[in-house]
Amino acid sequence: MSTESAIRDSIDEAATTVGSRWPVHSFVTANPLSGFEHRPFGEAVEEAATLLGGRGLPSARTLATALERGQIDREILADELAEAGYDDSPEAILDRMRDGGDAENGDADTATDRVDRVLTKWLSAFLDEGSAHWSMPNREAGFYAAFRGMAEYDGDIPSEGVVADLPESPFEAIESVLSSYPDAQWVPILEEQLAALPGWTGFIKRRAEDGGVWQSTYPISLEGYLAVRLALLDAIDADIEPDPDITADNPADDPAQVFLRAWEATYRDDLVGTVAARSRSMDDSEKTGRPDIQLVFCIDTRSEIIRRHIEATGDYETHGYAGFFGIPMEYRGYDADVSVDACPPILDPQHHVVDYPTDDDTHARHDRWSGIRAAADEVIEILEANAATAYGYVETAGSGYGLSLAARTLVPGRVHDVVDAAAELVPDEREFCEPLVHHQHTYAGDLPVGLTHEEKVEYAGTAFELMGFEEFGRLVVFTGHASETANNPYDASLDCGACAGNPGGPSARVLANICNDEAVKADLRERGFEIPDDTIFVAGQHNTTTDEVELFAGDVPESHADDLDRLRADLTVAREDATAERAEALGADGSSGVSETERRAADWAETRPEWGLAGNAGFVIGPRELTSGCDLDGRAFLHSYDWSTDPHGDALEAILTGPMVVTQWINAQYYFSTVDNAVYGSGSKATQNPVGNVGVYQGNGGDLLTGLPLQSLMTADDEPYHQPLRLSTVVHAPVERVTEVLADHENLTQLLDNDWLSLTVVDPTREHRVFHYEESLEWVPEPERTEAAPEIPSAQAVADD
Structure with missing residues (x-):
């Protein structure tokens, strides 16, 4: 060699x-320790600590707070400590952990x-x-x-x-x-x-x-x-001889990891108890008939909140599906400079989709107004970037510019209203553009432009199979999601993770366009999906910062106007209730939810426009009936799945190998950014400086920090809002079917065997018994539950204690 x-x-x-x-x-x-996932979790965090210098387990202070607030069940903790060989009280163990963690790194x-x-x-x-x-x-x-x-x-x-x-x-x-x-x-x-x-x-x-x-x-x-x-x-004649590899003798018995296991088991037992209880009651439930309106949301934890409030307004059926809606595409907006990947990073785009204008008059009005705005923005950017002209610009602009700055600082909510009004002058691209979905027999780079008929049928059919669709309402709304923030380098972290940190609306529009194709509908009917003639598919986008749901319904026929009016009215009510809940979680007055979330969206000094996916801890794969009516506090990813419509387990396999892996990435980044923000996160936004349009520094240089900032995780510098727990996945399906999927995918068994996440099955074919994955495709049945399902603790209630 x-x-x-x-x-x-x-x-x-x-x-x-x-x-x-x-x-x-x-x-x-993404998991910052993804390169260590071939190692058991305890060993991996020890090795990473040696190599990267980061702490991989919650601090004694964090664990003590969780214990005091009841997040860690004391009986579960006692069992875990006894099994690990600890005889002292939890408080004594935590005191020793504090004493051993006082050493600080030097600043030489x-x-x-x-x-x-x-x-x-x-x-x-x-x-x-x-x-x-x-x-x-x-x-x-x-x-x-x-x-x-x-x-x-x-x-x-x-x-x-x-x-x-x-x-x-x-x-x-x-x-x-x-x-x-x-x-x-x-x-x-x-x-x-x-x-x-x-x-x-x-x-x-x-x-x-x-x-x-x-x-x-x-x-x-x-x-x-x-x-x-x-x-x-x-x-500089530096010594680069490597240090010896130092790991703990038995990292699995590190006291912090014992406390962590008990904390996770406390949350998991509550979640599993809810799912198991609902599973038993589903046997006695009857189908309510064809729903009028169905809404499909991303599995994102923030969707749990808005789904719950929409369902409370009337007889709505909601579903959860990965927010790229199963279409691995590269997307380019009408006036975008570049294309973006609109699919999870574990997939490669297979299609190029671009927006093209279909309304010449609106198209021309958009170009005229957006051209004026772009020219003004370019002038301001040049002036602001040039030290020789910046002061002169402000002086020349005078009081008008000063009032603009003051308004942005002092009354950002009013600025939000003004910006909305000004935006109405420039037609939205969706008013005159359609995604170019039909196969064009051309290429953009290496990707074909559009989709063939067969591909359209396959993507639509796969979506309905994975979600277990059996009936279709008059309106079926595919709802992507995006955030709205000002002056926020991390705005993409609040957009759709399934769309590689981009808005999910374009993906929703593509799938709605596909499903409205009469030829596609005909082939879907041949595959067993009985889509009524009066079913119309609509796209929408959920603004996770303000909880507004915008419907892209310009082509919906007059026959469905009343359905749309009712839906829009109920979405307004759901928004008011959801923003009240979000505002309270942000420490604001819940009675002013809409105005408070709009203020946060427009305030360029707001370091915490929303909580994002903070609090995420669980992933439920099963029908909505398992969790409907339950307040999961925006902590659980929810993917629709009906085991009875998936006899060969193909849909389950797709969910476990795709969405579950992506949610584990999300969960791991939130976990590590919380337990050691200095190494795995990015510190305070207040002291960050953007660099090169690729990342941020702390101060004026150093490493590129791409983890989450403190404001995405903490209520205060030393007060976590996010509970750093590894992902607990709960699947509603026959345990043998889950085992078959795992046996075919070594990467999944590796994650489970190495304790990077947990997996529990509620088996509806075995009297709804609960089975917890142990190791090497072995399961441990849990005792049958006879008591009512416990209430899952709210992250905000804990933060407010």
């Missing part, structure tokens, strides 16, 4: 411990810190995605070549060692540094160097793997990054 091949293999192996990071403008929630400036400062300066310049007004020279040649050309002009770089005369090839530079170390140490050395700036290296890894316009224009690779880093370390 050549030396270059050996280096490549070493880099590939070392890079497995680095989790991919997406740019903040397209925020994708190290040689590695010097290298990090140089690297982050050049990485931010090279990886900029359109925000810089002066570009780094020679970016087209790639990062290593560009740095090689600039190194001699950087006074912070010593002219010593390899960096003094960098070879043309990055592999030669790496070899010149590694050659003095045994081959067996190469991977540990490279692991430590990749882990030194995990935010930047994770972003490089993702961009190099995924390609895209920025990567094809300005290429960067892990070998180029490592060549520069090792050359800089060589220049």
